[in-house]
Amino acid sequence: xxxxxxxxxxxxxxxxxVSRVANNDPKVSDKTKTxxxxxxxxxxxxxxxxxxxxxxxxxxxxxxxxxxxxxxxFASLANGVEEVARSENMQLxxxxxxxxxxxxxxxxxxxxxxxxxIMVVHSKILSDEELTALAARKPGLVLIDRYIxxxxxxxxWIDNFEGGRIAARHLISxxxxxxxxxxxxxxxxxxxxxxxxxxxELNTAGFSLSEQLIELNEPNLxxxxxxxxxxxxxxxxxxxxxxxxxxxAIGAIxxxxxxxxxxxxxxxxxxxxxxxxxxYSRPKLSTLNYPIEEMATHAARLALRLNxxxxxxxxxxxxxxxxxxxxxxxxxxxxxx
Amino acid sequence: xxxxxxxxxxxxxxxxxVSRVANNDPKVSDKTKTxxxxxxxxxxxxxxxxxxxxxxxxxxxxxxxxxxxxxxxFASLANGVEEVARSENMQLxxxxxxxxxxxxxxxxxxxxxxxxxIMVVHSKILSDEELTALAARKPGLVLIDRYIxxxxxxxxWIDNFEGGRIAARHLISxxxxxxxxxxxxxxxxxxxxxxxxxxxELNTAGFSLSEQLIELNEPNLxxxxxxxxxxxxxxxxxxxxxxxxxxxAIGAIxxxxxxxxxxxxxxxxxxxxxxxxxxYSRPKLSTLNYPIEEMATHAARLALRLNxxxxxxxxxxxxxxxxxxxxxxxxxxxxxx
DNA sequence: TTGAAAGCGCTACCAG
DNA sequence: CTGGTAGCGCTTTCAA
Numbered sequence: 274x275x276x277x278x279x280x281x282x283x284x285x286x287x288x289x290x291v292s293r294v295a296n297n298d299p300k301v302s303d304k305t306k307t308x309x310x311x312x313x314x315x316x317x318x319x320x321x322x323x324x325x326x327x328x329x330x331x332x333x334x335x336x337x338x339x340x341x342x343x344x345x346x347f348a349s350l351a352n353g354v355e356e357v358a359r360s361e362n363m364q365l366x367x368x369x370x371x372x373x374x375x376x377x378x379x380x381x382x383x384x385x386x387x388x389x390x391i392m393v394v395h396s397k398i399l400s401d402e403e404l405t406a407l408a409a410r411k412p413g414l415v416l417i418d419r420y421i422x423x424x425x426x427x428x429x430w431i432d433n434f435e436g437g438r439i440a441a442r443h444l445i446s447x448x449x450x451x452x453x454x455x456x457x458x459x460x461x462x463x464x465x466x467x468x469x470x471x472x473x474e475l476n477t478a479g480f481s482l483s484e485q486l487i488e489l490n491e492p493n494l495x496x497x498x499x500x501x502x503x504x505x506x507x508x509x510x511x512x513x514x515x516x517x518x519x520x521x522a523i524g525a526i527x528x529x530x531x532x533x534x535x536x537x538x539x540x541x542x543x544x545x546x547x548x549x550x551x552x553y554s555r556p557k558l559s560t561l562n563y564p565i566e567e568m569a570t571h572a573a574r575l576a577l578r579l580n581x582x583x584x585x586x587x588x589x590x591x592x593x594x595x596x597x598x599x600x601x602x603x604x605x606x607x608x609x610x
Numbered sequence: 611x612x613x614x615x616x617x618x619x620x621x622x623x624x625x626x627x628v629s630r631v632a633n634n635d636p637k638v639s640d641k642t643k644t645x646x647x648x649x650x651x652x653x654x655x656x657x658x659x660x661x662x663x664x665x666x667x668x669x670x671x672x673x674x675x676x677x678x679x680x681x682x683x684f685a686s687l688a689n690g691v692e693e694v695a696r697s698e699n700m701q702l703x704x705x706x707x708x709x710x711x712x713x714x715x716x717x718x719x720x721x722x723x724x725x726x727x728i729m730v731v732h733s734k735i736l737s738d739e740e741l742t743a744l745a746a747r748k749p750g751l752v753l754i755d756r757y758i759x760x761x762x763x764x765x766x767w768i769d770n771f772e773g774g775r776i777a778a779r780h781l782i783s784x785x786x787x788x789x790x791x792x793x794x795x796x797x798x799x800x801x802x803x804x805x806x807x808x809x810x811e812l813n814t815a816g817f818s819l820s821e822q823l824i825e826l827n828e829p830n831l832x833x834x835x836x837x838x839x840x841x842x843x844x845x846x847x848x849x850x851x852x853x854x855x856x857x858x859a860i861g862a863i864x865x866x867x868x869x870x871x872x873x874x875x876x877x878x879x880x881x882x883x884x885x886x887x888x889x890y891s892r893p894k895l896s897t898l899n900y901p902i903e904e905m906a907t908h909a910a911r912l913a914l915r916l917n918x919x920x921x922x923x924x925x926x927x928x929x930x931x932x933x934x935x936x937x938x939x940x941x942x943x944x945x946x947x
Numbered sequence: 948t949t950g951a952a953a954g955c956g957c958t959a960c961c962a963g
Numbered sequence: 964c965t966g967g968t969a970g971c972g973c974t975t976t977c978a979a
Binding site: 388 | 671680685686703722724831
């Protein structure tokens with residue numbers, strides 16, 4: 274690879290001048306600029322971003338940590354960050370944390386090693402303390418989908434409890450009385466909060482949620498299938514299911530229909546997330562919209578601002594909290610038609 | 611951020627020693643190692659990957675270029691590369707090329723600037739010449755989903771023509787006689803090759819494909835909906851559709867059913883790709899499996915090998931070509947039951 | 948408008 | 964086993 278020195282030597286100028294040309298410094302004569310540019314082209318010169326980052330003490334890399342890429346929800350998250358990176362002429366460094374603490378910790382550490390000072394982190398596993406300490410060290414780190422009170426000005430999150438309540442209200446308004454829940458087996462707050470919100474609203478309306486009609490499983494299509502199967506096997510009656518996410522909901526519908534139940538005629542199914550796929554499943558999935566891409570964009574921009582030390586003057590923390598929005602499609606309907 | 615010098619000063623050793631400890635060099639006394647490690651911990655020292663890459667003339671970054679992240683097909687591709695990166699203790703730098711030449715060119719250039727010498731590139735837009743020139747400069751660059759004869763030992767690709775033939779054979783074997791095609795409007799080889807293969811096999815069997823029953827649109831759910839609508843509007847008869855990809859196929863099914871046609875009873879629909887979602891759509895989608903994640907893993911490993919100058923001794927180019935595999939589910943059935 | 952040179956943080960070579 | 968130091972490719976003063 275040709276370096277700045279090669280260009281300088283061949284063009285008969287100093288490296289300083291080449292650097293100026295490479296960076297579009299206005300105080301270079303047109304003549305020199307033309308000459309140097311030509312040599313750059315001939316040699317196929319590409320500036321070394323590592324060297325540049327080293328001397329400038331800042332890299333043009335934006336980092337994002339997500340559990341996995343194949344989940345469309347997280348792909349959307351990454352995509353939101355990528356859009357901001359692109360608009361800032363930055364590059365996207367992506368680390369996956371799987372779902373265990375050690376990988377997640379390592380994913381973040383690797384990002385830091387790469388000197389990326391803007392990072393959007395999705396972590397459900399690491400403790401509040403650990404994340405808070407990390408945030409203290411990296412001003413440009415923002416958490417997404419997580420709320421930690423000590424660093425609330427660094428958190429872009431969604432109100433899961435309220436989501437559960439909205440779900441309950443919807444199902445109740447449809448005259449259902451026997452509810453089931455399919456949730457995630459993962460030991461994180463989201464499923465718990467959603468379920469609490471759901472139960473809370475149910476109780477308020479005078480209904481209750483039977484423990485036997487709560488099924489936990491992996492938050493993916495397969496998990497939804499299994500959970501629905503278990504629900505069916507329980508023999509208990511239910512006419513509406515609130516499901517942890519769209520993937521599980523679609524898996525559940527698949528099992529339900531394979532077993533001769535019609536959705537929503539026999540059983541209503543309500544998802545969560547509103548991934549693109551939910552619009553195209555059959556029946557089209559009623560769900561709660563989780564504006565993850567918008568949130569990711571927000572988080573990335575916030576990280577950018579925070580890193581510039583420009584503490585936002587009048588931050589309105591309310592805007593950091595998102596509330597899921599009911600999207601009524603076809604998988605939920607009035608009980609008994 | 612604490613640097614190696616800070617650690618050296620506080621630990622009372624030279625930077626050389628700190629470097630050795632950081633790199634697990636065996637010839638450091640346990641005593642020194644313990645002492646230095648402690649200081650590293652106290653200071654929260656993190657090695658600077660940029661500086662390291664600069665002096666070692668190699669980065670621990672693996673790059674991948676895809677059009678976009680939100681398409682599950684490309685997410686799987688990226689995921690395959692990511693798995694290899696992880697297993698090699700490397701980081702994943704992801705650039706999206708959208709679908710235009712300039713962005714794609716820039717995406718690759720940025721990866722090169724970041725000194726990532728292992729790259730898996732999905733490019734449908736750039737010319738054979740441009741890509742060949744790029745490959746000549748970067749020994750660790752591998753193309754995926756593209757075949758260029760001049761650099762065939764750097765291409766991991768799928769036989770689209772054969773895919774089209776397999777599709778035709780399947781539909782013919784189901785006694786269909788009136789075929790439609792929904793394909794991508796993009797000016798790339800894949801849709802053309804698939805259609806050629808499809809048509810070729812049709813002709814061989816004595817059938818023909820009417821130009822009026824070929825609909826091109828954007829290769830996504832929405833595009834599939836519109837294309838199916840147009841097919842319906844044409845008034846021409848067809849009982850089987852070969853669709854460019856699963857997303858379009860699901861969009862098409864959506865439109866078909868909204869218009870009162872049952873899939874597969876009235877019309878059979880065959881997709882392409884076999885993304886996870888195809889297993890969970892209603893009806894479950896018959897499709898051609900495109901082992902993209904496996905191919906991506908293969909590509910990443912190949913890039914790794916090539917970059918190590920270790921020209922694979924006995925490369926079997928046949929293994930670089932993948933053939934789609936028919937996955938029969940529910941969206942295709944025998945004509946007239 | 949241009950050049951010389953210091954130095955970013957690190958590794959690797961050479962001495963000791 | 965440890966230290967001194969050159970130098971990776973680049974930017975950025977400071978001088979000219």
